Amino acid sequence: MPKRxxxxxxLKDARDSAYPMRLALVAPTVASRFWRTGPILDQxxxxxxxxxxxxxxxxxxxxxxxxxxxxxxxxxxxQMVDGIPGPHDGTTVRAALKVMQAEGRIANYLWAxxxxxxxxxxxxxxxxxxxxxxxxxxxxxxxxxxxxxxxxLGGHGYFAYGYSASKAAIRCLQSWGRSWGQNGxxxxxxxxxxRLLSEDGEAVGAVEKKP
Numbered sequence: 001m002p003k004r005x006x007x008x009x010x011l012k013d014a015r016d017s018a019y020p021m022r023l024a025l026v027a028p029t030v031a032s033r034f035w036r037t038g039p040i041l042d043q044x045x046x047x048x049x050x051x052x053x054x055x056x057x058x059x060x061x062x063x064x065x066x067x068x069x070x071x072x073x074x075x076x077x078x079q080m081v082d083g084i085p086g087p088h089d090g091t092t093v094r095a096a097l098k099v100m101q102a103e104g105r106i107a108n109y110l111w112a113x114x115x116x117x118x119x120x121x122x123x124x125x126x127x128x129x130x131x132x133x134x135x136x137x138x139x140x141x142x143x144x145x146x147x148x149x150x151x152x153l154g155g156h157g158y159f160a161y162g163y164s165a166s167k168a169a170i171r172c173l174q175s176w177g178r179s180w181g182q183n184g185x186x187x188x189x190x191x192x193x194x195r196l197l198s199e200d201g202e203a204v205g206a207v208e209k210k211p
Contacts, residue, residue, distance in 0.1 A: 005045055005046060005089070006047065007048060007091065007157070008050050008157040009084060010092065010155065011094070016094070017111075019108065019111055021111060021117040023110055024125065025124065025125070026120075030123060031123075032123075032166070033162055034163075036060060036061040036064065037059065037060045037159075038060060039059070040178045040185075041055060041056060041175045041177075048072065050093055053096075053173075054074050055071045055074060056175065063211075065105065074096055075091060078095035081098050081099065083095070090155070092131075093131040096157075097204060105208060108207050109206040115194045115197065122162060126208070128160040129204045130160055131157045132197070133196060133200075133201065134152070134153050135151065135152055136153055137150045144182045145188070146181075146186050146187070148192050158172050160188070169187040170193060171185060174186060
């Protein structure tokens with residue numbers, strides 16, 4: 001297995017609480033939903049996971065945009081605005097979304113305060129960019145699921161594009177190529193997501209502008 005580099009950094013901003021996801025939530029009409037995604041991406045041995053998750057969001061339905069900046073471009077621009085001083089590997093989820101907003105790709109972005117918010121967004125609005133701790137036990141999938149165990153390897157950004165009520169899990173894209181997980185995808189149980197969010201995790205839904 002190739003070495004993985006984790007590059008999701010945290011820089012808290014109290015202003016995020018003024019933009020909760022519930023401001024744009026609507027009542028779901030289905031119990032499960034999966035948005036169409038773009039190609040499986042591979043960040044290689046780089047700390048650009050947040051940028052790759054952002055690219056995956058951009059290429060997913062409901063709009064699916066393929067003429068945007070590359071993950072490398074998103075990453076480099078995000079590092080310029082993430083507010084972390086000095087040279088550093090990785091960047092923040094907020095910085096990547098600021099770049100998308102400056103590009104004119106999104107109208108706004110909203111932060112989940114609970115797993116229920118994430119599920120409702122996935123059922124009604126689109127995909128969700130996640131930034132959480134990544135544990136040793138999450139490096140491999142078992143029946144498609146990752147499980148929290150062992151030590152924290154670092155902060156990781158990834159993209160959730162669906163929810164299954166029967167599995168009580170969200171469906172996610174990794175950025176480690178097709179050979180990882182289930183063709184580059186995995187399931188994350190909602191109970192595990194709740195724990196990850198409680199550990200300074202982030203879940204962000206963006207409202208994309210139509211071309």
